[in-house]
Amino acid sequence: MRRLLIILTGIMILMGSTYAYSFNGEFNSSDMKVKTSTENSPLKVGDNAVTIELIDAKGATIKDAEVSVYFFMPSMPAMNYEVTSSLDGEKYAAVIKPTMPGKWAADIKVKKAGGEESKVQVDFEAR
Numbered sequence: 001m002r003r004l005l006i007i008l009t010g011i012m013i014l015m016g017s018t019y020a021y022s023f024n025g026e027f028n029s030s031d032m033k034v035k036t037s038t039e040n041s042p043l044k045v046g047d048n049a050v051t052i053e054l055i056d057a058k059g060a061t062i063k064d065a066e067v068s069v070y071f072f073m074p075s076m077p078a079m080n081y082e083v084t085s086s087l088d089g090e091k092y093a094a095v096i097k098p099t100m101p102g103k104w105a106a107d108i109k110v111k112k113a114g115g116e117e118s119k120v121q122v123d124f125e126a127r
């Protein structure tokens, strides 16, 4: 599945049309909305503080999940990292640190209090 996503991402990059450069976005998971946000747009090489907000089907913020971010370069699979987050008010805060400029992707992994896991993928560029 990941291989297929990487191939599809690669095709999108080659087409050069639909690639999103910003980490900021809004994504739908099976039963929630995931909002990613950062002041660095695009992300820079080095530390980037980002926040992740989880909103359930009723519009309520989910604050008892475990959220981690696995980020990697699709063209260099060995370049991959995983960071955890901590709840800061209504949102989960994490620091993403791309180690070189280029195209990256991040899997936002969510483990709900009940144990249910889901993820969304964010494509972004670091400069």
Ligand SMILES: [Cu+2]
Pocket: 073, 076, 079, 100, 102
């Ligand atoms: Cu790389």
